[in-house]
Amino acid sequence: MTVEKLLLFQNVHKVMKADKICRMNGIRCRVIPVPEHISSECGMCLSVSPENWEKCLAILKEENIRFEINSADL
Numbered sequence: 001m002t003v004e005k006l007l008l009f010q011n012v013h014k015v016m017k018a019d020k021i022c023r024m025n026g027i028r029c030r031v032i033p034v035p036e037h038i039s040s041e042c043g044m045c046l047s048v049s050p051e052n053w054e055k056c057l058a059i060l061k062e063e064n065i066r067f068e069i070n071s072a073d074l
Contacts, residue, residue, distance in 0.1 A: 007046040008068040015044045
């Protein structure tokens, strides 16, 4: 079982923008449905592997993309 960290966003547009920014910077991530046990305003989230986590957070903060952090066993 891999523990991936999840970034939650206010809407799908922000999830897609974050995904695009991460991919443009060589960060592997994927857009997935928010797991049922997690509450979010948006039904999609960004799943990021632990090895890409710090770089992802830094780039999204630099780009002023607002998010919430959650971790889940996927």
